Amino acid sequence: MVTKDEIKYWIESNLIGSSAEVSGDDGAHFHASVVYDGFNGISMLKQHRMVYNALGDKMQSMIHALSLTTKVKDD
């Protein structure tokens, strides 16, 4: 079963310099709020796609639902 800490690790180790706050304790439905300066100047769609790509095949098999909030800076 996937844990929120694993998702945090996968995001932060792929989007270097990002910080991810992940919630969700049922092993299937998660929310991640990701702050990453690499999102600067990029559309929301592409920002979310970067996070999904950072999770790669885990999105297909292990994570049932992951809703996202993406920001360039933590305001």
Next chain:
Amino acid sequence: MTEINKKIEEQLASDRIILYMKGEPNMPMCGFSAKVVDILQQYDVTFKSYNILVDDQLRQGLKIFSQWPTFPQLYIDGELIGGCDIIVELHDREELESILGQSS
């Protein structure tokens, strides 16, 4: 072009607003799909929906086609706008109306 990509392209060309979802608009099978249907119905637009639960080839093909791993997926003028998060955000920022309203 693969068979499934051709089918997707044809579907996307068949209407301006296309929603790939789990279930049907009047019987959504997932909270995220239901949320997007609910938002779309607040606008004066018609949209065509496809139930990816009954067509696994379409479901898998779309993930590759759109480079987007989850559903629902909303397309306008053949372009992926996003999933539930983005539609909710655009709606909350009152940006969705203009996107829906723009004819190509």
